[in-house]
Amino acid sequence: MKAVQIRAYGGQAEAVDIDDPAVGPREVLVRVSGVALNPLDLKIASGSVQGFFPVQFPYTLGTDVSGTIAEVGAEVAGWSVEDRVVARLDPTQGGAAAEFTTVPADQLAKAPASVSLPLSAGIVTAAGTAWQALTEVASLRTGQTVLVHGGAGGVGSFAVQFARDIGARVIATASGAGVDIALKLGAHEVVDYKVADFTESISGVDVVLDTVGGENEARSLEALRPGGLLVALPVPPDVERAVARGLRAEFVFHTSAAGRLAAVVRKIDDGAHILLDRMLPLTATPDAMNHLRDGKAAGKVILVADKIV
Ligand SMILES: NC(=O)c1ccc[n+]([C@@H]2O[C@H](COP(=O)([O-])OP(=O)(O)OC[C@H]3O[C@@H](n4cnc5c(N)ncnc54)[C@H](OP(=O)(O)O)[C@@H]3O)[C@@H](O)[C@H]2O)c1
Incomplete structure (x- = not known):
């Protein structure tokens, strides 16, 4: 099968032919449809987070995947061939940017019914992190006020919608066209951080x-x-500085959790919007990574595996 790999930190992503992955007894084989890129993919590829996420080379890029189940491991119950699924792969293993990938069955969630399968990949880390941050770390409640930085970005665009849904007053920062986007997503007030x-x-x-x-x-x-x-x-905050000012500070370490993913899938089927910057074929992964690195993406950049050949 084709896969998009790097051979070293800082190396160029290239499409190569590799063997199809073997399916373990508690795994499913997924025919990849969409792969959503995240800043983490860039950090992993550059080596800047190798202390947290050491990888082995060659490394097949990609953690956020959507697709259809092509094969079910011998001990897997509850999932069938042709089921539409989303999942987050272990970042140290990667593997999404390929025609097929294996996923532990306990990491799967049903893909949203209301959006296309490639687009569904866009919820995995971005919406999952927004949900984890607001509902699990901050325990945001109705009537509270939240300031969401980057309200038209990958995580921020979901955070604005989820916070509004919770019943919070939502203030966002964004720039240029992002101001209008954040307002349309539900922010009550948006500050253009490049102007004010x-x-x-x-x-x-x-x-x-x-x-x-x-x-x-x-x-x-x-x-x-x-x-x-x-x-x-982005990084663990300076907790001492916050505490010295009578404040609290916490880091979100986004982890894969099928239950959380299922919760954000429900939000999408209830009408939450996936902000899409662009879809590109998997073979255009280097361009897609450069685009994200340049800070030019307004929403999710999604690689479509159906167009790999
Ligand atoms: N800890 C975790 O588990 C975890 C999980 C997910 C993401 N992250 C991290 O969170 C960060 C954001 O991720 P993402 O996926 O949302 O990235 P993204 O899709 O690239 O979005 C970043 C957003 O930040 C905005 N921005 C840039 N500078 C800003 C500023 N000074 N003030 C306000 N907004 C600003 C950008 O807006 P403009 O385009 O208008 O400049 C853009 O909309 C990354 O560092 C990522 O690695 C961490």
């Missing part, structure tokens, strides 16, 4: 979801109410 300093107009929020990091993390503390919570995504 959010700390000048936003204060007293209960929760900040920081998808940016660095200086943005430090400045986000100014927007929180006393005792408020900073939820950090």
